[in-house]
Amino acid sequence: MQSASSSEKVTLLLVVTGATLICGLPLLLLFKTGLTDTTGLNVGPLLEALQNRSVKRALWHSIESSFLSALAATVLGTILALLIGLTNIRAKGLLVFLILLPMMIPPHVTAIAWIQALGPASPVLRWLGLAPELGSTHPLYSREGLVLLLTLQHSPLVFLLTRAALRSFPRELSDAARISGAGAFTMLRRITLPLLGPALLAGFALAFVAALGNFGINALIGIPARYTTLPVLVWRRLASFGPDILPNVAVISVILAFVAFTAILLQSLLQRRMRASLIGLPQDPLAISLGRKRPYIEALIWLLVASVLLLPAASLLATSLVRTYGLPLSLDTLTLENFVEVLWRQTVTLRAFANSTFVAAAAAVLIAGTSLLLGYFLSHRHRAHRRWAEFALTQTEIAFAVPGLVMSIAFILAFIRPLPLVNVSLYGSLWIILLAYLSVFLAVGLKPVAAAFLQMDGSLEDAAKVSGAGFFRRITRVFAPLTAPSAASGAILVFLTAYNEVTVSALLWSTGNETIGTTIFNYEDGGYTTLAAAMSAVVVAATVLIMLAMNVLAKRVPAGTIPWKD
Structure with a gap:
């Protein structure tokens, strides 16, 4: 067997070194800061933090809200995947597009839209005469409201995983069950759900970790509800700028990372026990006829999709079209001034759109190129090459699994000092956000x-x-x-995710280097609700247009290029 060329070895070395520098090293510095001192290993600060009242309360809130929302998201996502994947429901392509759309909408935009949709000042509910009384507590400002929004945000993840698992099943399983006289529910209970076990577990774990690190919904709903989670606690403490603030938030970030790692480890152990080998080629699953029930089930699905999408979208648009938040929408109050303000007058919003477009596009292109090289070495015939590539792969998966706010703290620790040799500091620049995106989203582009x-x-x-x-x-x-x-396909997902995100950049942005996510969050946090609504409406419209444009191109590009198309 011919030995690998020197160019291969040099390329492999550069790829593994790059993955280590942007994925492994920041996390290593985070754990070093949180778990050591000048004398070596010291878990004292960690134990002290676990005894702290606010940390314990935030930890419990994080675990509780993540578990409940992941459980609800798994149930909802699985039901939708089973109905669309196994039955003769019509307009499946459109339904899949609409169900996956909330996953592409930034969490903080989702929170803002629902706050405006269900609050006492909701333009839509006031117009319908259904708004709560002015001065009453917002119905979403509670643990249940937080769990509800996290569920709606992450159920598309479970839907996507479950639907993909269903499509990998050999058709013979369904045929054999039907020939044996099994009904739809018997086949579901005895065959489909047991075989879906690993996929459902993976979906639950993914939803749990995503909810654990979610910042936008946790902040915009949790802070008014006095239901503080660990990401919000980290953000609040870092904003205090005390002398020992970095070691303090590093310890809390380590706790958050440990919870995420524990969830992933349990998922891996349970999946090994639940794994079942399938023989046969994947084919389209058997379409179960719903008979006379089909119109009613279709109506329920469309009602769910409409309530999830139309009510918050209409409220967001209505709020962006009034001069002051709380005014009813009418011809007298209708105005486009908020859109003019955010699209032409406010330099910060124009800069945010430019910054987000640049870093998201650059991250997507660089990740696509890196994934090509790393994917090659992951399937290399030389075992040593594969092992080094797997070492890089493990680091990228850990960086993706760790909550985004934890990676932000890790990057602050890694790049707060000037870089050696060149004596240039990346902290406070747009480049640190780009590096953080490369670290967090590399696994997304690499997997396909x-x-x-x-x-x-x-x-x-x-x-x-x-x-x-x-x-x-x-x-x-x-x-x-x-x-x-x-x-x-991976680059499109990276771009859409990075373009609208706020969790990673929440602690890394600075004046002049704002992103779309941080600008919207700052508008809402500062009380400029109508401007936040206008900018959010623009972001939602841009996201939908990008996804629709990708759909139009689906027939002209190879299969698999568009992530949400078969």
Whole structure:
């Protein structure tokens, strides 16, 4: 077997070193700050923090709200996936698009929209005469309200995983059950749900970790409800700027990271016990006929989708079209001044749109390129190459699994001092946000590319080598075209996620380096509700237009390029 070329080794070294610098090193510094002192390992600050009243309360609130919302999201997402994936419901493509849409909307925008939709000052509810009395407590400012919004935000994640698992089932399973006389509910109880066990567990864990690190909903709902979670506690303490603030928030971040790691570890252990091997090629699952019940079930699904999307969207738009929050929407109060303000007059919003577009696009392109190289080495025939690539992969998955606010603290610790040799500080610049995006979202872009490489025949590379193609020519002429759809799919997801996020950038932004997410949050937090609504409406419209444009291109690009299309 021919040894790997020097260009391969150098490329592998650069990829692994880069992943370690942006994923492993910041987290290592975080744990070093939180768990050590000048004498070595010291868990005293950690134990002291766990005894702190506010930390204990925030920890319990984080676990409680994450568990309840993940459980509800798993139930809701699974029911929708089963109905759309296994029955003869009509307009499935449109339903899938609408169900996944909330996942692409930033959590803080979701929170703002629902606050304006259900509050006493809601323009829509006041117009309908259904608004709560002025001065009454907002119905969402409670633990239940927080759990509800987290459920709506993360149930599309479970839906996506469950639907993908259903599509991987061999058709023979359904056929054999029906031939044996099993009804729809018997087949669901005895075959489908047991085989879905690992996917449901993965969906629950993903929803739990996502809720654990969610900042926008936890802040905008939890703070008024006096239901503080760990991400909000970290944000509040970092804003106090005390002399020992970084070590203090590092300890709390370590606690948050431990909870996330524990959830992922339990998921991995349970999945191994629940794993079942399937024989046969995946095919379209059997379409169960709903008979006369189909119109009623379709009506319920469309009612759910409409209530999740239309009510908050209408309230958001209505709030953005009035001069002052709380005014009823009418011809006398109708104005476009808020849109004019955020799109033309406010330099901070224009700068935020430019900054977010740049860092999201740059992160998507760089992650696509890095994923191509790392995916190649993950399927390499040399065991040493695979092990080093797997080492980099593990670091990217940990960086993705850790709550975004924890990674923000880790990056502050890593880059608050000037870089050695060049003596340039990245802290307080747009570049630190870009590096944080690369770290957090690399796993998102890598997964589809790595899966594409694992499906390739090794004879492709052998043929290229026999033809005299070197390493870089093989990458650009053979593997890049074959993995382009997967790389594009990952890049689209990275762009949409990074473009609207607030959790990672909440602690890394500075004046002149605002992002869309931080600007909207600051508007709402500062009491400029109509401006926050106007900017949120623009962001939602931009997200929908991007997704619709991707749908239009679906027929002109290879299958698998558009993440939410079959």
